[in-house]
Amino acid sequence: VVAGEAGSEIAIREMAHRLTGVGRRFWVTDEHASCAKAVMILSARSSKLEVNPSRPAMEMPLLWHIPLSHYNEKVRWALDHKRIAHRRQVLGPNYLFRAWRATRRGTLPILWLDGRAIGDSTRIIAALEARYPEPALYPADAAARERALALEDYFDEQLGPALRAAVARRYFGTIRTSHCAS
Amino acid sequence: MPNKAYQTLRPLVRIFPAFYRFRHKIKDARLEADRATVNAALDRIEQERQGRAYLVVDAFTVADLTAAAMLSPILQPPEIQYPLRLELPTYVRDYRAALLQHPAAQWAAGIYRLHRGHSAESLRRAAAA
Numbered sequence: 055v056v057a058g059e060a061g062s063e064i065a066i067r068e069m070a071h072r073l074t075g076v077g078r079r080f081w082v083t084d085e086h087a088s089c090a091k092a093v094m095i096l097s098a099r100s101s102k103l104e105v106n107p108s109r110p111a112m113e114m115p116l117l118w119h120i121p122l123s124h125y126n127e128k129v130r131w132a133l134d135h136k137r138i139a140h141r142r143q144v145l146g147p148n149y150l151f152r153a154w155r156a157t158r159r160g161t162l163p164i165l166w167l168d169g170r171a172i173g174d175s176t177r178i179i180a181a182l183e184a185r186y187p188e189p190a191l192y193p194a195d196a197a198a199r200e201r202a203l204a205l206e207d208y209f210d211e212q213l214g215p216a217l218r219a220a221v222a223r224r225y226f227g228t229i230r231t232s233h234c235a236s
Numbered sequence: 237m238p239n240k241a242y243q244t245l246r247p248l249v250r251i252f253p254a255f256y257r258f259r260h261k262i263k264d265a266r267l268e269a270d271r272a273t274v275n276a277a278l279d280r281i282e283q284e285r286q287g288r289a290y291l292v293v294d295a296f297t298v299a300d301l302t303a304a305a306m307l308s309p310i311l312q313p314p315e316i317q318y319p320l321r322l323e324l325p326t327y328v329r330d331y332r333a334a335l336l337q338h339p340a341a342q343w344a345a346g347i348y349r350l351h352r353g354h355s356a357e358s359l360r361r362a363a364a365a
Contacts, residue, residue, distance in 0.1 A: 114358060121317075122318055122320065124307075125305075127318075128305035128306070131301055132298075132301065133356055134353050135301070138356055140358060141357065142357050191298040191301060201292050202292045202293075202297045202298050205291055205299035205302070206302045208277075209299075212273055212277055213274060216271070217306060219262045219267070220274050221309060222256055222260070222262055
């Protein structure tokens with residue numbers, strides 16, 4: 055759906071017909087049409103949102119991240135270690151949808167690099183290592199590199215999820231409001 | 237922008253734990269097994285390191301970075317850029333105190349001190365388009 059079509063009465067009726075499953079188009083009510091119009095406008099806006107990051111990313115990498123996540127911390131650290139000037143963006147509650155649209159995986163972090171969305175912290179670091187080799191995070195020696203990558207995989211697959219599960223119970227605590235005033 | 241990030245998170249804090257546990261398939265029944273896995277990983281760090289400063293070669297690599305980053309939520313080292321602004325429940329405080337006794341946790345805190353450095357984030361306004 056493109057923005058210009060969002061206001062078209064025929065397109066709205068068609069969308070309402072599809073959304074509601076109403077058998078005949080003339081049975082579509084005004085209420086159905088209103089809902090369909092809202093969906094189409096949101097969809098058009100969402101399409102615009104997903105297109106936008108690729109343009110500035112040509113100039114500077116853009117990181118979609120979750121501040122408190124350890125996998126996101128891993129990627130931020132790699133970017134900082136290599137002194138790669140980048141921008142960071144915290145998405146809203148629709149982050150799963152936007153992440154899925156960008157990489158077909160509902161996970162963050164996602165790095166927009168040269169107009170391409172890269173998901174998964176290990177893949178992101180591999181891409182950074184190829185694009186910005188110095189300072190290196192992979193050892194030069196092939197055997198040492200293999201061992202470093204195996205350890206990276208072990209910590210990602212074992213330590214990361216286990217630590218998350220060991221800490222995240224039903225009650226996480228309360229945000230200190232004094233720090234959030236501004 | 238940390239403050240903006242926390243403002244975004246704040247309305248979600250009431251519903252987030254249930255969603256998070258569902259999404260990551262976290263079960264109370266597996267709590268001891270999960271903590272045993274964490275301890276095994278800490279032991280493996282010490283085993284791989286064998287008293288050396290780094291895990292693989294005599295320099296900081298992706299292995300050191302990943303191990304320390306995976307421990308960061310519980311370590312909360314001073315170098316972390318987005319510290320937890322939570323009044324932690326007692327069970328987390330006790331668990332954290334116990335983990336910090338492990339030599340691998342102290343090593344990870346040292347890796348943070350030596351290598352975390354400063355943010356390379358550009359403060360140019362995000363999402364300019």
